[in-house]
Amino acid sequence: MDNLLLTAAAVLCVSGMAWLALAMDVHWKQVNKNPQSAQTVKVLRMLGYAALFVSLVCCLAVDHATMASLVWIMLLAGSALSVALTLSWRPRLLRLFALPFASA
Amino acid sequence: MFQNFRLSMAWLHTWFGLVLGFVLMAVFFFGALSVFDREIDRWAVPESRFDPQPMPSFDNLLRPIFEKMQPTKTDIEQFAPFAKGPMQERYDTVVTWGAYTTHRDPILNIFAGYEVPNAIEHDAALFTSRTIDPRDGKIFPDDSLKIGSRFFYPLHYSLNFHWMSLGYWIVGFASLIMLAALVSGVVMHRKFFRELFTFRPKKSTQRSTLDLHNLTGVVALPFHFFFAFTGLVIFAGIYFPISHTQLEKLHDQHELHEAAETGLPHDRAGVAAPIASVDAMVAEAKRRWAERGMGGDVGFLALRHVGDANGYVSVYRAGTDRIALTGEGIHFKASTGEVLREDPPSTAVESVNEFLTGLHLQHFRHWMLRWLYVLGGLAGCVCIATGFIFFVEKRKRQYVKQGSQNARVVDALAVTTVTGMLIAAVGMLIGNRLLPVTVPEGWPPRGDIEIYIFWATWVVAMAHAFLRSGPVAQARLNPAWIDQCLALAVLAPAAVLLNWITTGDHLVKTISEGYWPVAGMDLSLLVTAGLSFVAARHLRRKTQTESVAATNDIEDAEVQHG
Numbered sequence: 065m066d067n068l069l070l071t072a073a074a075v076l077c078v079s080g081m082a083w084l085a086l087a088m089d090v091h092w093k094q095v096n097k098n099p100q101s102a103q104t105v106k107v108l109r110m111l112g113y114a115a116l117f118v119s120l121v122c123c124l125a126v127d128h129a130t131m132a133s134l135v136w137i138m139l140l141a142g143s144a145l146s147v148a149l150t151l152s153w154r155p156r157l158l159r160l161f162a163l164p165f166a167s168a
Numbered sequence: 169m170f171q172n173f174r175l176s177m178a179w180l181h182t183w184f185g186l187v188l189g190f191v192l193m194a195v196f197f198f199g200a201l202s203v204f205d206r207e208i209d210r211w212a213v214p215e216s217r218f219d220p221q222p223m224p225s226f227d228n229l230l231r232p233i234f235e236k237m238q239p240t241k242t243d244i245e246q247f248a249p250f251a252k253g254p255m256q257e258r259y260d261t262v263v264t265w266g267a268y269t270t271h272r273d274p275i276l277n278i279f280a281g282y283e284v285p286n287a288i289e290h291d292a293a294l295f296t297s298r299t300i301d302p303r304d305g306k307i308f309p310d311d312s313l314k315i316g317s318r319f320f321y322p323l324h325y326s327l328n329f330h331w332m333s334l335g336y337w338i339v340g341f342a343s344l345i346m347l348a349a350l351v352s353g354v355v356m357h358r359k360f361f362r363e364l365f366t367f368r369p370k371k372s373t374q375r376s377t378l379d380l381h382n383l384t385g386v387v388a389l390p391f392h393f394f395f396a397f398t399g400l401v402i403f404a405g406i407y408f409p410i411s412h413t414q415l416e417k418l419h420d421q422h423e424l425h426e427a428a429e430t431g432l433p434h435d436r437a438g439v440a441a442p443i444a445s446v447d448a449m450v451a452e453a454k455r456r457w458a459e460r461g462m463g464g465d466v467g468f469l470a471l472r473h474v475g476d477a478n479g480y481v482s483v484y485r486a487g488t489d490r491i492a493l494t495g496e497g498i499h500f501k502a503s504t505g506e507v508l509r510e511d512p513p514s515t516a517v518e519s520v521n522e523f524l525t526g527l528h529l530q531h532f533r534h535w536m537l538r539w540l541y542v543l544g545g546l547a548g549c550v551c552i553a554t555g556f557i558f559f560v561e562k563r564k565r566q567y568v569k570q571g572s573q574n575a576r577v578v579d580a581l582a583v584t585t586v587t588g589m590l591i592a593a594v595g596m597l598i599g600n601r602l603l604p605v606t607v608p609e610g611w612p613p614r615g616d617i618e619i620y621i622f623w624a625t626w627v628v629a630m631a632h633a634f635l636r637s638g639p640v641a642q643a644r645l646n647p648a649w650i651d652q653c654l655a656l657a658v659l660a661p662a663a664v665l666l667n668w669i670t671t672g673d674h675l676v677k678t679i680s681e682g683y684w685p686v687a688g689m690d691l692s693l694l695v696t697a698g699l700s701f702v703a704a705r706h707l708r709r710k711t712q713t714e715s716v717a718a719t720n721d722i723e724d725a726e727v728q729h730g
Binding site: 088131140144147 | 362364365366367368369383384387388390391489490491523527532534536537540541543544547
């Protein structure tokens with residue numbers, strides 16, 4: 065159960081970072097052809113923060129708050145780094161996170 | 169002096185970062201390795217490749233070993249400068265016996281401190297330590313070096329440079345500068361959030377290096393900050409040695425007060441007394457922890473004033489399930505086993521201190537966090553290394569015009585501290601596997617030879633980096649980067665292969681048995697080799713296009729002239 069929750073925390077953290085990155089015009093353009101609407105930016109940003117928050121909740125469910133906060137902060141670092149490197153070398157992979165908004 | 173704050177910050181960041189960056193590189197890299205120090209030990213000392221063990225029985229196993237223990241010749245020689253007159257050969261007044269273990273230790277480290285009658289400092293004790301197999305009490309040979317916990321780990325905080333404790337001070341100063349570099353870096357960085365996810369490898373080297381420098385610095389900023397800071401907190405006693413300088417009297421007085429308050433005797437009574445069953449005390453401590461709803465592994469067991477009527481036994485709970493190290497100490501009168509004191513819950517200040525030191529030293533059980541720490545440490549290395557490369561890239565053309573050799577020196581030192589350091593570490597592991605288990609008569613101890621191999625390899629890598637640095641003076645790439653990446657791509661798998669040949673533990677075996685300490689080491693070495701090979705290939709392609717571009721430049725120039 066703990067491993068499952070920690071995996072969920074990691075996946076949510078990466079997703080959150082991906083959404084936050086896609087909410088930025090430069091990175092959206094790396095992934096999609098059509099421009100993003102103001103509405104999309106808002107939704108992406110909300111999704112991003114929500115995912116990061118739920119990720120923290122998952123961490124807290126597994127460990128004591130002191131340990132959980134460390135895990136979460138380090139997950140944030142790892143996720144931001146992996147999203148940044150994905151954008152540099154395989155940006156198309158992030159379409160997965162942009163798909164529902166691509167047509168909007 | 170400078171036009172604005174940002175420029176002065178840039179000056180600070182550039183020059184202090186450059187000078188102390190070389191130290192910080194070693195601190196970060198060996199810090200990242202120290203996260204898995206025990207696992208590196210397993211790889212380097214094959215006789216210790218078995219499952220972690222709990223604290224063994226004191227009465228049956230530890231006590232006979234402690235009773236036979238005496239300081240080694242080296243211990244006595246090292247203490248000699250702190251004593252008046254010649255040193256004795258035997259030491260019988262035991263100040264303390266102790267054993268410390270964590271959930272990752274198959275072997276147990278035990279230590280003993282002895283009173284030295286002619287010591288200059290009245291409370292200085294002569295310490296000696298042994299490594300034992302907690303299953304049967306077998307003592308491991310003194311000269312088998314635990315490369316992870318006894319070499320890489322101290323290298324991380326003291327550079328293994330113990331003369332006048334200078335290593336500690338250099339690392340401490342570097343950490344302080346690191347904090348300043350982080351703050352000044354944030355001030356210099358104009359697009360902190362806007363470029364959070366930005367790395368453009370296809371742009372110019374100068375641009376992409378700066379991207380990577382910012383990226384690795386910013387995303388792991390909390391990690392960098394907290395580790396530099398907590399590192400200083402851990403050694404605050406060394407950096408502010410007031411308890412043994414200006415405030416020594418107060419410190420001594422405080423100790424007496426504390427002893428009176430806790431009921432734990434500060435001094436020996438001078439009356440001999442036997443030791444009751446320590447195992448019974450441990451059982452009682454575990455029962456009391458269980459009452460408080462806490463898991464009951466013993467992390468630290470210590471006896472004070474051994475053999476004296478004032479002797480007492482302290483049992484501490486292991487810090488497996490939280491950030492803080494051992495705690496919840498329960499103290500017993502050694503002669504009767506009666507409980508003298510149960511440590512009260514930590515005060516707020518103590519808790520903060522325990523959290524700060526614990527988060528850095530990490531004796532807890534959390535494999536995911538452990539790997540994330542490695543990631544943080546390596547991100548720090550990338551940040552520092554790209555700092556060097558950016559420094560060279562930005563200035564190399566200007567230096568060429570001036571005919572200056574500065575870029576060559578900085579670049580060669582960068583090669584030394586990036587690939588050179590990796591080669592030295594891998595070289596040491598190879599040496600560890602190639603040396604015979606017992607070295608021939610007349611050779612230095614095995615562990616010392618391994619240390620010589622480490623430093624010698626590093627010096628060779630450094631010489632190579634400088635010898636090959638000529639092209640940098642013409643604003644081109646130092647071929648030493650490629651050579652050393654290729655060397656790593658060969659040496660790292662060689663270490664894995666040698667581990668297989670000398671111990672029979674190959675990856676298929678270790679992975680199928682789930683023996684991760686050794687499997688993890690082998691896999692990490694292979695990943696290092698893979699990445700080095702990719703890096704070498706990438707750099708070679710780059711030099712080729714670089715030289716084509718250079719010839720085109722010349723042709724262009726000729727065309728213009730023509």
